[in-house]
Structures are given as C-alpha cells and as structure tokens.
C-alpha cells in the first residue's frame with residue numbers, strides 16, 4: 001500500500017547550551033494511506049511538537065517528513081501552505097472557531113481560502129455538519145453552541161477540503177465524557193471513510209480504538225507494542241533532561 005507518511009530520523013531541539021531540550025530524537029516511522037495512529041503521552045512529552053512538524057506548521061531541527069510522497073522541506077512557504085490546505089486537516093483542543101461566523105460559514109472558510117468560492121461548497125459544508133450531527137445548528141454562532149458542538153464544527157471544517165490526513169491535538173481535552181466519546185466516534189467514522197487520522201492525547205484509553213498507537217515517555221516516543229516494533233526507530237533518549 002502507498003505510504004501516506006514517512007518520517008525519517010526526525011529530531012527537534014529547543015534552546016541551546018544548558019537550556020537545550022531534545023523533544024524528538026531520531027524518530028522514524030511510517031503510516032499507510034488510510035491507516036490511523038494514536039500517540040499517547042503526558043503533558044510536555046512532545047506530542048504537539050510532533051503533530052505540528054507532521055503538518056508543516058513547524059520545522060524539525062533535522063530529519064525528513066514526507067506526506068503523500070512530498071518532502072515537506074522541499075516546499076517554500078507558499079507551496080507548503082497550499083499543500084497543507086489541500087492535504088491536511090487540523091483539529092485542536094481549543095476549537096479555534098471564528099466567533100463572528102456561523103457554523104456553516106466556519107466550515108466553508110478553509111475552502112474559500114484555498115480556492116475562492118468553489119461551487120457546491122455550501123452543500124458540502126451542510127453535508128459535513130450533518131455528518132457530525134449538527135444539521136440543526138447550521139446557522140448558529142459559536143457562542144450559541146456547547147464545547148462538544150464547537151469541536152464537531154471544527155472537525156467538519158477540517159474536512160471541507162477533503163484532506164487525506166486529519167491531525168487532531170487533544171481534541172477531547174476540553175470535553176466531558178459524552179462529548180469526548182462522540183468526537184472519537186466521529187473520528188472513527190472519518191477513518192472508515194478512508195482518511196488517515198493521527199490523534200495525540202494523554203488519555204490511554206483512546207489508543208485502543210486505533211490501528212497503531214505509540215507512547216511518548218520522558219520526551220521521547222517509545223513503542224510499547226511489539227507489533228509496531230518495526231515502525232519506530234529510537235526507543236530511548238539519554239540526552240533528555242527534565243526537572
């Protein structure tokens with residue numbers, strides 16, 4: 001099967017000298033098209049850093065990331081943002097909806113940014129909002145919705161440009177259990193439809209729902225699952241210093 005993601009010796013270092021922090025070290029793994037991955041670890045373990053690098057929102061210190069056959073470091077800023085818009089959807093813990101736009105307008109926004117006013121976009125936005133169970137909230141503003149509803153709008157928005165890959169950073173972190181379960185159910189359905197989902201979370205339980213899960217401990221990604229052994233490079237990181 002075609003690889004959607006290839007990560008090769010990825011390293012991210014913040015700071016210099018005494019304040020040097022190695023967040024990711026020599027990390028290598030890949031993901032097949034349509035495959036999903038959960039990265040589990042406590043706060044500060046490098047999950048967001050990894051997700052930002054995979055999504056081209058941040059640069060690695062060294063190493064390579066290829067998405068859908070495209071090496072991210074070969075793109076200039078403009079090419080990268082076009083590529084990102086087309087290929088990757090993002091969902092964050094704090095939704096980041098535009099307060100002055102309705103649910104439907106929020107979902108349409110990335111399509112407008114990518115290609116003006118593409119035909120059929122309004123129908124597609126409504127279809128996505130129905131898919132996430134918000135067919136009755138199309139014209140509501142964020143301040144008229146619950147956290148769970150806002151996150152579902154954010155998921156619909158992430159899908160408007162039909163990405164191959166959805167990156168979700170603690171998407172349930174701000175939700176109660178029922179709403180969190182609903183969000184995970186929706187992510188699972190998106191995966192069923194052929195989109196690769198990468199979710200990072202501190203919640204161990206979420207890993208069970210995914211094809212593959214990695215753990216991050218003391219700042220490094222480690223692989224606790226023998227079945228995944230071949231996928232992950234480095235299992236320990238002696239350089240890491242944390243108080």
Ligand SMILES: Nc1ncnc2c1ncn2[C@@H]1O[C@H](COP(=O)(O)OP(=O)(O)O)[C@@H](O)[C@H]1O
Nearest residue numbers: 014015021023042043044045046047048049050
């Ligand atoms: N811009 C930055 N400058 C310096 N250190 C950072 C920066 N961003 C993150 N870090 C550090 O990198 C480590 C991993 O952060 P992060 O990826 O946000 O972890 P997580 O998402 O798992 O909570 C933390 O120790 C954090 O303080």
Ligand SMILES: [Mg+2]
Nearest residue numbers: 047048049169
């Ligand atoms: Mg984080």
